[in-house]
Amino acid sequence: MAYVVELDAFRGPLDLLLHLIQKNEVDIYDIPIARITDQYLAALKLMEALDIEVAGEFIVMAATLMEIKSRMLLPPAPKEYSEEEGPDPRAELVQMLEEYRRYQSAAELFRSRAEVWTRVFPRGGELPPEVAALVPDTELANLSVSTLVDALHQVLLEAEADHGVTAVQRERVTVRMQIAELWRRLNANPEGVSFRSLFTHPVTRVEVIAMFLAVLELLRLGRICVVQPHTFGDLRIQKVAAPTAPGDGGAAGTAVR
Amino acid sequence: MDDTQLSEALECLLFVSGEAVPVERLAEALEVDAERVLQALEAMRARSDGGLQVAAVAGGWMLCTRPQYAQYVTRLLRVQPQKLSRAALETLAIIAYRQPITGPEIEAVRGVSVDGVMGTLQARGLIREAGRKQAPGRPILYETTEEFLRYLGIKDLAELPQLEA
Numbered sequence: 001m002a003y004v005v006e007l008d009a010f011r012g013p014l015d016l017l018l019h020l021i022q023k024n025e026v027d028i029y030d031i032p033i034a035r036i037t038d039q040y041l042a043a044l045k046l047m048e049a050l051d052i053e054v055a056g057e058f059i060v061m062a063a064t065l066m067e068i069k070s071r072m073l074l075p076p077a078p079k080e081y082s083e084e085e086g087p088d089p090r091a092e093l094v095q096m097l098e099e100y101r102r103y104q105s106a107a108e109l110f111r112s113r114a115e116v117w118t119r120v121f122p123r124g125g126e127l128p129p130e131v132a133a134l135v136p137d138t139e140l141a142n143l144s145v146s147t148l149v150d151a152l153h154q155v156l157l158e159a160e161a162d163h164g165v166t167a168v169q170r171e172r173v174t175v176r177m178q179i180a181e182l183w184r185r186l187n188a189n190p191e192g193v194s195f196r197s198l199f200t201h202p203v204t205r206v207e208v209i210a211m212f213l214a215v216l217e218l219l220r221l222g223r224i225c226v227v228q229p230h231t232f233g234d235l236r237i238q239k240v241a242a243p244t245a246p247g248d249g250g251a252a253g254t255a256v257r
Numbered sequence: 258m259d260d261t262q263l264s265e266a267l268e269c270l271l272f273v274s275g276e277a278v279p280v281e282r283l284a285e286a287l288e289v290d291a292e293r294v295l296q297a298l299e300a301m302r303a304r305s306d307g308g309l310q311v312a313a314v315a316g317g318w319m320l321c322t323r324p325q326y327a328q329y330v331t332r333l334l335r336v337q338p339q340k341l342s343r344a345a346l347e348t349l350a351i352i353a354y355r356q357p358i359t360g361p362e363i364e365a366v367r368g369v370s371v372d373g374v375m376g377t378l379q380a381r382g383l384i385r386e387a388g389r390k391q392a393p394g395r396p397i398l399y400e401t402t403e404e405f406l407r408y409l410g411i412k413d414l415a416e417l418p419q420l421e422a
Binding site for chain 1 (some may be wrong): 331340
């Protein structure tokens with residue numbers, strides 16, 4: 001079964017951009033657009049590799065960044081056409097980033113205030129609704145997702161260096177083989193064998209599956225019967241003396257044929 | 258009624274109320290000038306002794322526990338304070354400073370869809386709908402609630418921390 005983990009990862013393209021700007025210690029008013037664009041795209045790739053769903057908004061921002069980058073590569077318009085320099089292609093983006101950053105720091109203030117105020121209780125059995133409807137807090141202590149993603153990136157880079165090749169052997173266990181094995185054991189133990197004992201010695205997953213299918217197959221063919229002497233107890237597998245007499249349920253308990 | 262009696266009586270009123278009470282109602286019950294009640298409340302708020310504190314929250318005054326003893330309170334009540342995700346806090350901040358505001362306007366600032374977090378914030382009672390904007394599509398407007406004021410421990414929106422320039 002696939003284990004799906006959903007992360008709050010980057011809270012959006014602006015969050016990711018601010019993270020990159022901070023990490024590179026560059027001025028928000030003079031973003032080295034080529035470098036940041038490259039890193040932004042690398043981050044998207046990593047998110048995809050991690051199976052983090054990359055929302056459409058991230059792709060839109062990637063396109064915006066590339067557009068700004070290409071506009072900055074164009075030579076400035078000749079002086080005779082424009083007295084002043086044209087607007088910086090980055091201006092709009094910077095404005096968005098600034099506004100977003102303002103609310104981000106306000107959110108940070110909210111968080112620290114709320115941290116105090118969720119620990120203040122009024123009188124009475126009635127709890128404030130935000131306390132009453134509670135589920136365990138699963139937020140990682142002081143780790144931000146960006147820290148984790150950076151760390152993982154590092155690990156992946158190091159792992160890439162190792163190009164060792166391993167051959168994987170395919171296990172050759174068939175249901176037919178397991179039927180033969182089960183039959184051999186039943187012949188050796190006329191009083192029956194324990195179901196559990198079929199799986200006790202070290203076995204691989206494939207062997208377990210094949211053995212279980214072997215039991216089902218022999219049951220279907222009416223060659224064995226399975227009894228459970230005690231509720232929740234172990235199952236016993238016995239050979240059926242062919243042809244079976246009606247009503248011959250074997251030992252006490254439930255019998256499956 | 259002298260000052261000591263006044264603050265002791267106030268303590269009684271706040272104790273039985275259990276929730277935030279406006280100054281006017283306290284003044285009415287005490288038959289004392291609201292200005293004087295407010296002064297007494299301010300003095301009580303400034304005190305730092307005792308396990309309980311007087312706080313001005315959500316348009317009124319209330320008696321509540323001090324945060325430093327929260328670990329014992331939560332253990333007795335068997336609750337665990339739940340934190341809002343950063344995405345939810347960001348969205349809440351945008352709504353708080355720009356209310357009333359529509360979903361698309363919030364998304365324009367955050368650069369990302371906010372459907373999920375809006376649901377969380379509404380379920381926690383921190384925001385509510387506030388009519389519709391007279392604009393194409395008549396989008397729903399949102400504003401913060403009294404619960405939001407309690408969440409931050411502030412009396413009204415004027416007490417919100419200043420947004421950075």
